[in-house]
Amino acid sequence: MNLISEEIEEYCERYSSPESNVLYELNRQTHLRSMMPQMLSGPVQGGFLHLLCRIIKPRRILEIGTFTGYAAIQMAQSLAEDGILYTIDDNEELCEIQKEFIARAGLEERIIRLCGDAKTILPELSEKWDLVFLDADKVSYPFYYQCLMQKMTAGSLILADNVLWSGKVLLPEPEDEDTAALVAFNKMVLEDERVENVLLPIRDGLMMIWIK
Numbered sequence: 001m002n003l004i005s006e007e008i009e010e011y012c013e014r015y016s017s018p019e020s021n022v023l024y025e026l027n028r029q030t031h032l033r034s035m036m037p038q039m040l041s042g043p044v045q046g047g048f049l050h051l052l053c054r055i056i057k058p059r060r061i062l063e064i065g066t067f068t069g070y071a072a073i074q075m076a077q078s079l080a081e082d083g084i085l086y087t088i089d090d091n092e093e094l095c096e097i098q099k100e101f102i103a104r105a106g107l108e109e110r111i112i113r114l115c116g117d118a119k120t121i122l123p124e125l126s127e128k129w130d131l132v133f134l135d136a137d138k139v140s141y142p143f144y145y146q147c148l149m150q151k152m153t154a155g156s157l158i159l160a161d162n163v164l165w166s167g168k169v170l171l172p173e174p175e176d177e178d179t180a181a182l183v184a185f186n187k188m189v190l191e192d193e194r195v196e197n198v199l200l201p202i203r204d205g206l207m208m209i210w211i212k
Contacts, residue, residue: 003164003201012044019043023073026101030068033097041071041135041161045203049133049159053078056157058130063087064118064144065136065161069098069111075133076110085111086125088118088136119143128153135161138178141185149194152211160185164205 019027023046031037041049049071053061057080063072066089076085089098092115102111114121118136122144129151134144141160148158163169165182174180189197189209200206 003167003204009044013042016044016047019046020105022101022105023070025104026068026070026073026097029097029101030070034068034094039067041074042203045161045206046071046074048202048206050074050078052157052159053131056131057083058156059083060127060129061085061131061133062125062127062129062148063133063135064122065089065134066094066098066113067091067135068094069101071133071135072098072111073102073105073107075131076107077105079110083110086114086127087111088114088116088121090115090117122147125151127151128156130156132156132158133161134158138162138165139181141181142188145185145188149192149211154211156211158207158209158211160189160207160209162204163199163207164201166204169205 027040030040053075059080059082061075061079063085066072066087072085072087079085095115098113102108119140130153132148134141163182163186165179168179169183169186174183186207189195189207195209195211197207197209200208
């Protein structure tokens, strides 16, 4: 995932608005209590999500892939006054840290956590989404995209994380199913006339998709 040097990443963090105390501690606890702390959005990508939500003021956000809740908290802090964020994850072992820090951020009433397989849960949700942050199993990205496109409003956004996959998308032939799925996803989005998109080199690649 290190597509830029550590020095540049540290510089970006230094010249971005700092994490809140709650997010700083969640960042620290994620590194202490999880097996894959690199999955955390972090202060730069998290700050981008936070500011984007401040600009568009979404009423309904969906996050697919909660992990420890860092991105959910960043986005939920900038919801519209009557907004709700739904977040889905199938890792029950992370529930304790999610609940702890969502409560410490004072967002228990703004964040609805759903535990289970997103491929099963997503089709059952009846909400229309203003913003979706997709950061789950990469093999299922094409499925999630097709399902989400039935649930988006005009002018809404989908943000898909890890679409550069540590640069593996550049290989002449994908060497694993995750890479193959992401290559297919990126091509699917580019060729979809219902949307406009830009692939941003933020962390491991962030695809921003605007629904016409």
